[in-house]
Structures are given as structure tokens and as C-alpha cells.
Amino acid sequence: xxEEHCVLQSMRFPQKLWRIVNECQTGAIRWSANGDTVLLDYxxxxxxxxxxxxxxxxxxxxxxxxxxxxxxxxxxVTSHNRDPVCNSYNPHVHExxxxxxxxxxxxxxxxxxxxxxGKSKCLQQEITRSAEEGPRxxxxxxxxxxxxxxxxxxxxxxxxxxxF
Amino acid sequence: xxEEHCVLQSMRFPQKLWRIVNECQTGAIRWSANGDTVLLDYxxxxxxxxxxxxxxxxxxxxxxxxxxxxxxxxxxVTSHNRDPVCNSYNPHVHExxxxxxxxxxxxxxxxxxxxxxGKSKCLQQEITRSAEEGPRxxxxxxxxxxxxxxxxxxxxxxxxxxxF
DNA sequence: GGTTCTAGAACC
DNA sequence: GGTTCTAGAACC
Numbered sequence: 001x002x003e004e005h006c007v008l009q010s011m012r013f014p015q016k017l018w019r020i021v022n023e024c025q026t027g028a029i030r031w032s033a034n035g036d037t038v039l040l041d042y043x044x045x046x047x048x049x050x051x052x053x054x055x056x057x058x059x060x061x062x063x064x065x066x067x068x069x070x071x072x073x074x075x076x077v078t079s080h081n082r083d084p085v086c087n088s089y090n091p092h093v094h095e096x097x098x099x100x101x102x103x104x105x106x107x108x109x110x111x112x113x114x115x116x117x118g119k120s121k122c123l124q125q126e127i128t129r130s131a132e133e134g135p136r137x138x139x140x141x142x143x144x145x146x147x148x149x150x151x152x153x154x155x156x157x158x159x160x161x162x163x164f
Numbered sequence: 165x166x167e168e169h170c171v172l173q174s175m176r177f178p179q180k181l182w183r184i185v186n187e188c189q190t191g192a193i194r195w196s197a198n199g200d201t202v203l204l205d206y207x208x209x210x211x212x213x214x215x216x217x218x219x220x221x222x223x224x225x226x227x228x229x230x231x232x233x234x235x236x237x238x239x240x241v242t243s244h245n246r247d248p249v250c251n252s253y254n255p256h257v258h259e260x261x262x263x264x265x266x267x268x269x270x271x272x273x274x275x276x277x278x279x280x281x282g283k284s285k286c287l288q289q290e291i292t293r294s295a296e297e298g299p300r301x302x303x304x305x306x307x308x309x310x311x312x313x314x315x316x317x318x319x320x321x322x323x324x325x326x327x328f
Numbered sequence: 329g330g331t332t333c334t335a336g337a338a339c340c
Numbered sequence: 341g342g343t344t345c346t347a348g349a350a351c352c
Contacts, residue, residue, distance in 0.1 A: 012341080052255050057342085060255060063227055064343050070334055071342090078333085091216055091224060114341070115335090176329080221330085228331050234346055235330090242345085278329070279347090 008056055013068055014112040032083040035103030043092040071114050074098045172220055177232055178276040196247040199267030207256040235278050238262045
């Protein structure tokens with residue numbers, strides 16, 4: 001278990017995040033029902049994963065963690081197409097989307113990389129983004145509508161297996 | 165007490181903040197030992213003053229609260245001239261400085277105003293800042309050195325009277 | 329005027 | 341590559 005913790009610490013941000021989303025059992029961080037976005041409970045996440053006494057990330061600051069998400073291209077999901085878990089009863093839960101950060105898709109994970117000031121190393125990501133954006137979002141909206149009809153509290157995507 | 169709460173809600177940010185710094189008894193927010201900066205315990209402050217069930221500010225988000233501080237010209241105090249309370253034993257305590265936000269100086273409070281994109285309404289503040297900056301900081305460093313020698317835990321400036 | 333999301337820049 | 345502080349911009 002101690003060794004496990006050391007492995008986590010040494011990983012890069014996207015890999016570390018993917019691992020944590022899959023292993024967390026408390027709802028601090030989890031996949032949305034579709035498995036294509038991440039649901040983050042700021043309050044729980046701070047307590048469980050940003051505790052300075054047990055450092056997993058180098059910061060204990062939720063703001064710095066959000067900055068990392070943005071630097072890696074995650075975007076907040078707002079407005080009508082949020083996961084139904086993000087409602088007024090769960091004010092601390094926020095949803096983040098990255099085209100290439102999805103449950104069961106470790107094959108895409110290499111495309112999640114840090115945005116740099118100048119030219120990005122994630123060339124492939126840039127190229128494919130515009131082509132995928134349109135249809136994906138459409139599909140997402142339809143499935144979200146269905147979800148809203150049948151949603152039960154705490155329904156969220158359960159990963160089938162851990163690939164790391 | 166309920167009425168009191170309504171009054172707080174209707175105040176502008178600097179006045180509201182000044183009031184809270186003076187009335188808070190828990191250490192969530194308080195004056196530094198000198199009374200010229202504000203010590204903010206993110207964790208306690210979130211619980212006590214950003215609770216969505218008892219809204220004082222319109223946000224329950226500590227990040228938005230910090231954005232307000234910055235918009236009004238508060239700056240984080242970093243490096244060696246921090247108040248001794250801001251140490252590794254108090255990881256949630258952060259210190260903020262505004263030239264015109266000080267204990268017992270309500271006469272300066274009108275100069276604490278929102279930075280706008282273009283021209284600021286706080287013309288007087290702009291003019292006096294450069295003249296005051298040098299000597300004030302020097303004095304501050306000396307007194308901080310003394311404080312470091314004699315510092316006792318939880319020592320902080322106690323306001324003499326509430327002027328609102 | 330207040331809130332939110334994201335990014336710039338400097339630093340480690 | 342990660343962290344921190346601050347600001348831009350859009351929105352309410």
C-alpha cells in the first residue's frame with residue numbers, strides 16, 4: 001500500500017488522474033454516467049487527495065489542481081448538458097471534459113498533454129479535434145436527455161477493469 | 165441577528181469584508197498582528213462565510229472570493245515578510261495586503277475599489293500609491309523582524325472598536 | 329457590481 | 341513538468 005502510493009506520486013498528471021478516477025470509491029472523483037467526463041467533488045477531493053500529510057499531487061490547493069486540469073485541456077462542463085449529478089443538491093460536484101480522457105480508453109490517454117505557450121507537442125490532438133467535436137457533442141446531448149429521464153442518485157459509470 | 169445578516173448582504177465588497185474581519189472570532193478571517201494585512205484561513209472561511217445555506221457573499225466558491233480580492237487590488241503576501249502565523253503549521257492561512265485596507269482606518273476604505281478594464285475611478289489611490297509604497301514597506305519589514313522574535317501562537321491584532 | 333472559467337507569467 | 345498568483349473575458 002505504501003509502495004502503491006509511491007507509484008502514484010511518480011506518475012504524470014493525466015495518468016495519475018485516470019488512475020485515481022478509477023480507484024476512488026468515495027465519490028470524491030468519478031466518471032460520469034456515460035464515462036466520458038469526470039465528476040469532481042471539490043470538498044471531498046480536497047480532504048481525500050489534496051491532504052498535505054499524504055501528498056499525491058505536489059499541491060494541497062484545489063485551485064492549483066484546477067489550473068492543472070486547464071493546462072492539460074480539460075474544460076468545465078456547464079449549462080444544460082451537465083451530468084444530472086451536478087445539481088443544486090450537490091453544490092460541490094463539478095464536471096470536466098477532455099476529448100481524450102474517457103473511461104476504458106487508455107489508448108487515448110497519450111493525447112492528453114500539457115498546453116505550452118508556443119507549439120503543442122499534441123499535434124495529433126489538434127488535428128482530430130475539429131473533426132470529432134461536432135458529432136460527439138450531438139451524441140452526448142441525446143444520451144444526456146435520456147439520462148435525465150431515468151436518472152437515479154449516485155448512478156455513475158463503473159469501470160470494468162484497471163489497465164494500469 | 166437576522167436583520168444583521170441582511171445588512172451584511174447588502175453591503176459592497178470592501179465594506180462587507182472590513183466588517184467581517186472585525187467581527188470574526190474563530191480565526192477564519194482576522195487582522196494580522198500589525199493590523200495592516202488580513203489573514204484568511206481558506207478552510208474555516210469556506211465553512212463559516214461561504215456556506216450556500218447562509219449566503220453572505222453571492223458565491224460559495226473560495227476561488228471566486230479570491231478573484232474579488234484581486235479585482236479590488238488586494239495582493240497575496242508571500243516570501244519572508246509574511247505574518248508569522250502563516251507557517252507550515254497553518255497551511256490554510258493566507259495573508260492579503262491592500263494599501264488602504266487596515267484595521268481602525270475606515271477613513272481609507274473608500275479608496276478600496278474595483279479595478280476596471282479601462283480607467284479606474286480610484287484616481288486618488290493611483291496617485292498616492294507610489295509615494296507611500298517605499299517607506300511603508302521598509303517599516304513593515306522591521307516590525308515583522310521584531311514580531312518573529314517574540315511571536316506567540318494566535319497573537320493577532322484586536323480591533324479597538326467597530327465603526328460600522 | 330459580482331461570479332465563473334480559463335490563461336498568462338513567473339517561479340520552483 | 342508542476343505550482344502559484346493575478347488578470348482577461350464573458351456572463352449574470
